[in-house]
Structure formats: structure tokens, C-alpha cells
Amino acid sequence: MKSLRQQYSEAVMDGFDTIVIQMDRIRKAGLMLAESKCSGGRWMMYDRGYAMSLDTWTRGSNPCDNHIYRRNKKEFLDGDCLILGSYAADDPDDITVVEELRAKFSTRLITISPHRRPNNPRTAALLHTLADVAIDNGTDNFAGALEIEGVSGRILPHAREINLSLIQSIAAEYMQNMIDRGNPPTQFYMVHFPFFSDIQALMNQRIKKYGY
Amino acid sequence: MPEKPTRRVFLTTAAATGSGAVMTGCTTDMKVREESAFPDKIPEPLPKGLEYALTVRNMAEHIIAEDTAKIDHAVDICTKAVTEGKTVYYTIRGHNEAQCILETMPGRPSFLTPLHPWDSSVLKRGDVVISVRTNHCAEAIEHGAQAIGILMPFQPQKTQGQGIVHTSYDGPYMEDIADVCIWDRTPYTVGILDFDQLPWKSLSAHGALDGIILGLITAGTIDNLISLGIAVTPV
Numbered sequence: 001m002k003s004l005r006q007q008y009s010e011a012v013m014d015g016f017d018t019i020v021i022q023m024d025r026i027r028k029a030g031l032m033l034a035e036s037k038c039s040g041g042r043w044m045m046y047d048r049g050y051a052m053s054l055d056t057w058t059r060g061s062n063p064c065d066n067h068i069y070r071r072n073k074k075e076f077l078d079g080d081c082l083i084l085g086s087y088a089a090d091d092p093d094d095i096t097v098v099e100e101l102r103a104k105f106s107t108r109l110i111t112i113s114p115h116r117r118p119n120n121p122r123t124a125a126l127l128h129t130l131a132d133v134a135i136d137n138g139t140d141n142f143a144g145a146l147e148i149e150g151v152s153g154r155i156l157p158h159a160r161e162i163n164l165s166l167i168q169s170i171a172a173e174y175m176q177n178m179i180d181r182g183n184p185p186t187q188f189y190m191v192h193f194p195f196f197s198d199i200q201a202l203m204n205q206r207i208k209k210y211g212y
Numbered sequence: 213m214p215e216k217p218t219r220r221v222f223l224t225t226a227a228a229t230g231s232g233a234v235m236t237g238c239t240t241d242m243k244v245r246e247e248s249a250f251p252d253k254i255p256e257p258l259p260k261g262l263e264y265a266l267t268v269r270n271m272a273e274h275i276i277a278e279d280t281a282k283i284d285h286a287v288d289i290c291t292k293a294v295t296e297g298k299t300v301y302y303t304i305r306g307h308n309e310a311q312c313i314l315e316t317m318p319g320r321p322s323f324l325t326p327l328h329p330w331d332s333s334v335l336k337r338g339d340v341v342i343s344v345r346t347n348h349c350a351e352a353i354e355h356g357a358q359a360i361g362i363l364m365p366f367q368p369q370k371t372q373g374q375g376i377v378h379t380s381y382d383g384p385y386m387e388d389i390a391d392v393c394i395w396d397r398t399p400y401t402v403g404i405l406d407f408d409q410l411p412w413k414s415l416s417a418h419g420a421l422d423g424i425i426l427g428l429i430t431a432g433t434i435d436n437l438i439s440l441g442i443a444v445t446p447v
Contacts, residue, residue, distance in 0.1 A: 004438075005283075005431040009276050012424055016269035026261045051311035055419040060366075061403030062416060087317055145319035145446070150438035155321060155446040156427055160313035161420040165268050168415050172260035175407055175414060184409040190402050192366045194378070 004148045008156055011144055015162035018138035019169055026166070029110045029133040030173020033081050036108050037065070037212060038181060041079030043174070044069045044101075045167070048093055052085040052112075052163045056171065060190040063175060064207045069097065078105040083170060085163045086113040087143040089128065090121040098130050108132045112166045114159075116140045135170075137162045178212060185212050260405065267404055268417045271397035272424055279394055283425075286342075286360045286392045287432035293340045293358070294323045294437060301327040301335070302342040304362065304426045313423070321434055322445040342429065344422055346386045353389060361390030362425050364418045365402045372400045396421040 002010075019026070033043055045053040046069040053068045069075065069082065076082070082101050086094050094113075101107050111131040118141050128134035137159055138144075144162070145154035178185050186207040189199045255262070290300050300323055304312055314320040327334070327341070330348060335341065337356030343349055346367045349359035363369060363386050370385045387393045396418050398404055403413035434444050 003431075003435045005287075005428060005435055008427055008431040012272060012427070013269070013276075016265065016272060019265040020262065020269070023259065023262050023265070026265075027259055030261060049311060049316045051313060051316060054311055055416070059402075059416050059419075061401060061412065061414050063414070087313075143313060143317045143319070145317070148434070148438070151434065151444050151446060153318070153446045155319045155434065155444070156431055157313050157317045157319040158424070158427055159317075160311075161423045161427075164420045165265065165417070168268075168417065169261040169264045172264040172405060172415055175410075176260040179407060179409055184407075187403075187410060187412065187414055190365075190412075192400075 001149070004146060004151075004156070007146050007148065008158065011146060012158055012161065015138055015144070015158065016165065018136065018162065019166055022135055023169075025133055025135050026169045027173050029083075029135065029170045030175075031177055032108055032110065032133060033083070033170065033174040034177035034181065036079060036081035037174075037178065038183065039079055039106075041081050041106070041108075042067055042077065044076065044080050044082040045085075046071075046082060046097055047085035047163065048091065051160045052167055055164055056167055058188055060188050060192075062188055063171065063185040063212075064188055064203060065185060065212045066171075071097070074100055076101050076104045076107065079107065080104060081108040081110070083110045083112065083167055084127070084131075085167060086111070086127055087139070087157070087159050087163075088118075088141045089114045089116060089126045090118055090123040090141070091127065092123055094127050095123050095125070095130070098127070110170065111135065112137055112163050114139045114141060135166055137166060183210070183212050186210065260407070264405055264415055264417075268420065271404075271417065271421055274397055275394070275421065275425060276428065282392050282394050283428050283432060286394070286429045287436060289358050289360060289391060290323075290340055290342075290429060290433040291436040291440075293338060294433070295440065295442065296338060298336070298338040298340065299323075299325050300340045300342070300433075301325050302426060303327050303330055303348055304342065304344060304422050314426075319446050321430060322447050323433075323437070324430055342426060344418075346384060346389070349386055349390045350384050359390040359392075360429065361386040361393040362422050363387065363393055363395040364422055365396075365398050365400045365416075369395075369400055371395075394425050396425060 115136040143157035143159035145157040332351040335355035339357040341352035
């Protein structure tokens with residue numbers, strides 16, 4: 001019988017394989033994000049708890065031109081492209097965010113979520129069915145937590161690691177698309193490097209000037 | 213004493229050094245499993261999304277394959293602490309926020325305690341701290357706890373970019389002080405991919421890899437505790 005460590009290792013590697021297998025969708029998502037950006041829309045991100053979004057936003061070396069959707073501000077604009085990450089196929093909160101997005105014109109939605117249908121869905125439509133590009137994180141509503149003899153209940157979820165890797169893969173495609181269009185994205189500098197304040201101030205000027 | 217570099221010299225040096233610091237086997241040795249679901253042929257040129265995915269995949273695979281002994285050691289430390297009634301704390305975070313999936317979703321083992329915000333005054337002799345921060349490891353050791361360090365890009369590192377930290381920095385280094393130090397395979401440039409026309413590497417990966425290392429240590433500890441007949445409860 002496999003140990004939990006072995007199960008966890010395999011589950012993580014299977015998660016990365018899921019990313020590779022869906023590369024067509026990831027490329028499509030990156031292209032759509034670039035098209036939206038070049039049409040005047042914004043790159044928005046949301047996941048409940050912000051575990052995925054905050055590790056991408058203002059993160060050293062990452063592109064500057066992304067925004068976290070703050071639920072209390074309800075700040076979607078026409079033309080926005082949202083990457084919505086979730087640990088569930090049927091979180092009602094996620095559906096509400098989608099509705100808030102679609103209340104604006106010409107919006108686009110990329111979802112990162114489990115596509116596996118839960119036994120008793122909590123929502124009329126599963127999240128990924130509402131997306132323009134839907135990417136399966138390969139887990140389930142337990143966020144990839146595992147079962148093992150000797151433990152009652154599931155243990156060690158790993159969906160955050162997969163969701164984060166998925167959004168970064170999309171970001172990579174987005175960045176290359178923007179470069180190909182003559183719009184190389186502005187990057188955040190690294191806080192632990194010398195001259196951080198000066199160089200980040202320069203990056204802030206750049207993003208203000210170009211918008212990307 | 214070397215002359216203080218200009219910004220241009222620094223960026224050129226950092227970019228060049230960063231390229232060399234990416235570990236062998238990550239960007240140049242793309243292994244593809246020969247299974248039917250995998251693409252039959254890696255496209256040329258390699259799409260950036262695929263390059264990112266394969267790079268991170270390789271990093272995770274390298275950790276699992278090459279750091280078995282270190283993970284075993286960390287597992288032994290945690291197992292011993294739990295069996296002796298001590299506490300295993302962790303401070304693996306996302307972007308300095310309370311985002312760890314182990315606190316937002318069910319499935320954290322009951323013996324693993326988040327320590328946020330960081331407060332070394334709660335530590336007792338024999339406790340264990342798993343952290344990505346060198347100062348946490350140092351404080352843990354001062355309190356008689358054991359330190360399992362996960363070396364991420366923002367920490368001073370002896371093996372990469374030692375000169376990136378302030379020139380007056382003379383330690384401590386996690387590699388020296390922690391009971392176990394596991395490098396997450398990401399370069400000190402944080403970003404892991406080169407892009408044409410961009411001045412430095414882009415797109416971080418340590419957020420995922422640090423979580424995976426914590427998961428491996430935790431999984432191994434759970435296995436040990438089960439084999440010892442000690443109950444493990446997910447919370």
C-alpha cells in the first residue's frame with residue numbers, strides 16, 4: 001500500500017502533468033488575456049482567500065499590470081478579463097463573482113477549478129461551464145486532499161500549488177503575446193535586491209505611462 | 213574593496229549571474245513522461261506557458277528525487293517532536309499573507325500548528341519550526357527549538373547570489389544554522405523564465421514549491437505516526 005508521502009508526491013506530479021496536457025487551453029487563455037488588455041481591458045484575478053491572487057500580485061519579477069478583484073468594491077469595468085481560481089466546482093460565491101463580471105460589457109472569463117462534478121452540486125451551473133476558457137486543476141471539491149488508512153477524513157490538500165502554477169503558466173503565455181505585439185510588460189523588481197526603491201519607482205513610472 | 217557598481221553594471225551582472233544560477237536540469241533538461249496523455253512531441257519553439265510548466269515540474273521532481281535524505285531527516289525531527297508531546301509549527305506563507313491552503317481548506321493534520329503572526333515567545337525547547345525565513349530559524353534555535361528551513365529566493369543564500377544581500381551582511385545563513393535546509397530550486401532572481409526584451413527573469417514559482425516541500429515533510433511525518441499507532445486527525 002502506498003504511503004501518504006508517495007501518494008502526495010504522485011498527486012503533485014499528476015497536477016503538473018494536468019498543466020502540460022491542457023497547454024492548448026492555457027495558450028488560448030494567455031492570448032485572450034493579451035487581446036483583452038490591448039483592447040483596453042484589465043487583467044483581473046480573484047480566488048476566495050486570495051491564496052492564488054496575492055502570490056501573483058505585486059510579486060517580484062511578475063508583471064505589474066494585474067489587479068485583484070476586491071469583492072467589497074465590486075470594481076469590474078467593461079472589457080475586463082478575469083482569471084478566477086477556485087478549489088471547488090460549485091462554490092456559490094464564485095458564481096456570484098461571475099455574475100458581477102458579466103454585468104459589464106465585453107468581459108472575458110478564465111477559470112481554474114476542478115471540473116469533476118460533485119455528487120450534490122450546490123449551484124445550478126458548475127463554475128467552469130460559465131467560462132470562455134476553462135482549465136481543470138485536476139482535483140475535486142476537497143482541493144486534492146488525500147485519503148489514507150489510519151486517518152479519518154481527507155488530509156493534505158494541494159490544489160493551491162496547482163492553481164498557482166496554472167495562473168503563472170497563463171501569465172507566461174500572456175507575457176509572450178504582449179511582447180509579440182510590441183508591448184513588453186513591466187515587471188516588478190525584487191525587494192531583496194539592491195536599489196529596489198529606485199528601480200521599482202522607475203517601474204511604477206513605466207506602468208503609469210504604458211499601462212502594461 | 214570593489215567599487216560600488218552602477219545600476220547598469222549591477223543589472224547586467226545580476227541578469228548574467230541569475231541565468232547561471234538556475235539549477236541544471238530545469239530549463240535545459242525537459243523530461244517528458246512517455247504516457248499517452250502527454251504531447252507526443254514538444255513543440256518548437258517551446259511556448260512560454262509550456263516552458264514554465266515543465267520547468268516547475270522538473271523542479272518539483274528534482275526535490276522529490278534528490279532531497280529524499282533531507283526530507284527523511286525533517287520527517288524524523290517532526291516525528292520525534294510529536295511523540296514527545298512537543299509542537300510542530302510552520303510559517304510557510306504566500307505573499308506575506310495568511311493564504312496557506314492548510315488554513316483555508318480542511319485537511320491540515322492536527323499536530324501541525326500555524327504560527328502567524330510570528331511570535332517566537334511561544335516556542336519551547338524541543339518544539340520544531342518549519343519556515344522559509346532565516347530569522348525564524350535563528351530565533352527558533354535560540355529558544356531551544358529545532359529549525360527546518362525551506363530556502364526560498366528572498367533569503368540570503370550562500371550558494372546563489374550571496375552578493376545580492378547588503379554588502380555588510382555576514383550571516384546567519386539558513387544553510388548553516390537550520391537542522392535541515394531544503395532549497396526550493398528557484399533562483400534568487402525569483403522569476404524562473406527569461407523573456408526576450410525583458411530585463412530580468414520573470415514569473416515566480418517558490419509559492420508552489422515551498423508548499424510542496426512542507427507537504428512532503430508533513431506526509432512523511434503522518435506516515436511515521438500512523439506506523440507508531442499515533443492518531444492523526446485532519447482539522
